[in-house]
């Protein structure tokens with residue numbers, strides 16, 4: 775049976791955004807409180823999990839693809855450790871390595887990465903969501919026709935001000951953090967089950 779998916783922004787959604795600084799080393803990774811539990815619960819509830827992250831630090835020469843792969847291995851390790859799981863891997867994890875000035879199709883709010891993730895995971899789209907903390911996340915989800923959830927971690931509080939000022943797309947829901955988002959989504963799907 776085809777599963778729904780959660781498409782997830784990384785910095786400020788799963789791990790703590792180092793506001794103004796890139797995560798350039800595994801040691802700098804710190805999960806948002808409750809994020810490991812959120813991912814574990816989402817997996818148990820039958821969601822496929824895809825990460826869609828802008829990492830212009832590569833295009834700026836601050837990090838290599840290999841360095842980023844190590845950071846992502848460590849991210850999955852932290853989830854296993856904090857959620858007490860024997861195994862945990864994202865079903866799909868992709869990043870845009872380009873700088874904003876390169877004009878690529880993958881950097882959020884463009885939809886290249888999200889569309890590739892959708893093609894790979896082939897989820898039930900009307901039961902799938904995109905969770906992120908920035909206007910680019912909401913814009914990307916909106917353009918791809920996926921319902922968005924704004925979390926208030928990372929830049930989320932700033933983004934909410936932009937939403938309220940009509941400067942970026944309105945999310946389907948606003949949640950405190952990833953754990954609340956996953957629980958809100960599960961409840962929403964339960965109440966709207968056909």
Ligand SMILES: [Mg+2]
Nearest residue numbers: 783785786907
């Ligand atoms: Mg973010």
Ligand SMILES: [Zn+2]
Nearest residue numbers: 870878880881
């Ligand atoms: Zn790109």
